[in-house]
């Protein structure tokens with residue numbers, strides 16, 4: 087499993103080679119040859135000494151004679167292989183015993199190679215270098231695997247390996263956190279069984295397909311990245327992005343990545359909220375109001391319930407700005423907005439800034455009498471704020487409020503409620519300002535009036 091991007095070079099250094107031989111002649115020959123090639127050599131003349139030295143100097147390679155006094159070479163090799171700290175050090179037997187069974191016995195003990203005496207130095211040199219190359223490659227693989235394991239175990243994304251049947255074969259610690267189960271609880275479970283609908287069905291079908299049916303649409307939904315809901319052990323769900331891709335190597339596995347999107351969701355929600363709020367006052371903006379009016383209009387029409395709307399306009403606000411400045415004007419609008427919002431008593435009431443110094447209050451399920459009361463209360467609340475207004479007749483900020491009530495029918499236009507309330511507000515202005523005016527509007531009301539007039 088090698089990839090150029092992950093190749094971690096092995097540190098280059100002289101090899102340390104332990105030579106174990108009780109015959110001074112071959113010992114000297116090997117030592118001279120290896121030193122001549124730039125290697126560091128260590129020497130032991132017995133098996134016991136060899137075990138001790140191997141532990142301490144951790145050589146890259148051991149050249150081991152078979153015939154040794156005391157512990158022979160075969161037993162020494164067995165012990166080296168049985169000890170975890172020396173097990174990976176390659177051992178090459180160097181021996182005058184060169185019968186087939188001797189060589190086989192050497193490999194059976196765990197040796198990497200077997201060189202027969204008398205020594206042919208170029209051959210020894212080639213075999214030594216071949217073993218050093220293998221070792222360096224395997225050390226680099228081990229290091230690479232360790233690095234990859236650290237990355238996978240430390241990453242914030244959940245990473246899972248799935249079999250072709252969609253069962254989890256490996257889950258990293260982040261997946262355990264995302265899914266709320268331990269690695270052993272996840273092992274062998276179907277990924278689809280950990281998802282909420284509709285993804286659960288799609289992924290179950292996707293993995294079933296591999297053993298039969300082919301539905302292109304399901305394939306498309308499951309390939310690549312998709313937002314899914316993970317079923318948590320406590321019954322709650324958690325939104326995440328799930329990416330599924332086949333393992334690049336020939337192995338029959340899928341890699342599934344889980345990416346937490348909670349913070350995206352939070353900023354998405356914040357953006358959505360911001361798009362619906364008036365930046366100066368924090369109450370709903372006109373866009374939000376229009377959407378609510380539409381919704382409540384349809385609801386009122388379905389249920390035959392009254393819908394009321396108040397339109398409030400600050401009196402002589404141009405003068406307020408002119409005398410006290412725009413910043414003071416902004417503060418004044420914020421105080422008015424809070425007052426309008428305070429009259430939105432029910433959860434379904436909506437206070438909004440319609441534009442400039444004009445505010446609206448939408449009151450679903452509110453008859454004419456109720457609208458009259460709220461309109462007057464709102465006017466009085468603003469007067470009670472006692473915000474000084476040097477340019478006005480009242481010396482304080484006041485507002486004119488128009489209210490309209492409709493039981494909408496299919497013969498009424500959506501805009502008619504606002505027009506009626508706005509007209510009532512202008513009547514209040516015309517009547518001397520700081521007043522509330524209320525009207526009934528719509529086809530149902532006009533029909534009654536028409537009938538009564540006849």
Ligand SMILES: Nc1nc2c(ncn2[C@@H]2O[C@H](COP(=O)(O)OP(=O)(O)OP(=O)(O)O)[C@@H](O)[C@H]2O)c(=O)[nH]1
Pocket residue numbers: 366399400401402403404405407411412413414415416419441442443515519
């Ligand atoms: N400070 C401030 N002023 C605003 C804002 N939006 C609109 N205005 C001001 O509100 C004033 C509205 O003035 P007009 O429409 O002439 O009405 P008015 O002076 O209130 O007079 P009447 O409505 O007839 O009582 C204008 O001067 C606008 O500039 C705002 O966000 N902040």
